[in-house]
Amino acid sequence: MIEVTNLTKTFGPKTAVDDLSFSVKKGEVLGFLGPNGAGKSTTMRMVTGYIPATKGTIRIGGVDIEADPNAAKFKIGYLPENAPLYEDMTVAGFIGFCAEMRGLFGADRDKAVDKAIETTFLQPVRNQSVDTLSKGYRHRTCLAQSIVHDPEILILDEPTDGLDPNQKHEVRSLIKRMGETKAIIFSTHILEEVEAACSRAIIIDRGRVVADGTPNDLKAKSSKAGNVHITIGAEADVARAALAANPAVGSVTPTESSNPGFSAELCPAKKTQTGELAAAVANLCGEKGWTLSELHQVEGRLDDVFREITRPDTEAA
């Protein structure tokens, strides 16, 4: 549905998006991750036809956005960053106007507006003027606008920004649900959101893709993935020395624990040998007669991966 190849965007001397390629199929939800200024919004602006690409092609449902912008834009629903709204309209008026721009008039428009308002829980502010809305409601109004015409493709730039936890949850499930029948790209800084809603995620740093895969693939890239966490009933110094001497153990990092005994996170000697490590620990405890009260594999966390593969802004200069 969305095919982006070798997309590049430069602003003067600055390269915001650098040779980016990806594609999103129907039924896929693609999460865009990346530090501030990575080029997420710029990419989305190009995909929605707001700004022209410096280089590269964008095809929306097979249509090149340069060649036939209106046919391509017709298939897209877009929530821009910061949810811009016309301040002088009511919520329903605004969504209705956007529906008309998308070619829905008369009864079709009214039905579409009602449905969008219902989906985004805007009934209480339906006839309120936009300039008096709270931030979360503003964001939802703009989200409603993006789905009013039931588009095949949704581009959402930080759709849960400013929402309360309940609404975040609702919007995530909405994205997940819509993702079954649409192609969706959304950007976020909340990493749990990626696990909750995405079938695939891309991490962008300084305009380049630095990681691409399912949330589980990405988590496995964490340096902590494959570590083993243990608690054993033994003297800390003795246990530590014995563990460190074991050939299957790469390193031992003691951790705090509410359980009595010695707790530590063990790193396997070789990245993939988590099984061997666990077996070695169990054997060691058997030999020494220590009780092994906890042993589990540490799952990689997305924010570890994120931090490891994107360099912080402070280093950028």
Place this chain on the structure above:
Amino acid sequence: MPAHKNILSVFRRELGGYFNSPLAYVFIIIFILFAMGFAFLLGGFIERQEADLSASFFQFHPWLFMILGPAVGMRMWSEENRLGTSELLLTMPISPWTAIVGKFLAACVVLLAGLVLTFPIVITVEYLGDPDYGTIWAGYIGSFLIGAATLAVTSVISAFTRSQVVCLIVSVFVCFLLTLIGIPPLIEFVRDLGLGGLASFLQGSSFYENYDDPRQGLIRMQNLVYFLSVITFCLFATSVVIRARRA
């Protein structure tokens, strides 16, 4: 998709924007006050005792529109730029023309409302004597054209900036220049310098000169063509500026 329906949607939205805010009402009231006030105080409307509006009433319209036209039109694109709504509007499956024309027409309607509401002065001349309605119509049409031209100029300027104030100041200045280059003292002066060609050129491309005949009851083809070209050119330039700003 039929573009006229979308032009109509934009038009209705913009008109709603004008009339849901004080802007339209303030414009209309100020316009009427000044148009009438100038006619009575400066134009010598009463003293003349003539059933004629060209010298007393219509004469001042270019100067009024030079300021009030930009005041009405300044929100057209600068407000979109400021709020970021242009990112919504321009990712809709419509051509930018649709939005440009819809906005321009809505501003024209506000202006027209002000003009129409000066009708009491027509009733007054009817009372004073036996006015020539053809002349009055020509005056109103000319006045509307000059107002629409100031709006078109404002449209281009507003596309450049996100600040309504900057747009207002620059647009007033441009409209002022376009009017000024046609006033008789200046034209005389340039002629006296021996630059006859330049004088005719300035005169022909000024708001002032092209309004002079309609004001006195004669709408000539060249005046119509002039105003319509100014409007078309400015709206086209607006689309160019909008495109350039995004790149």
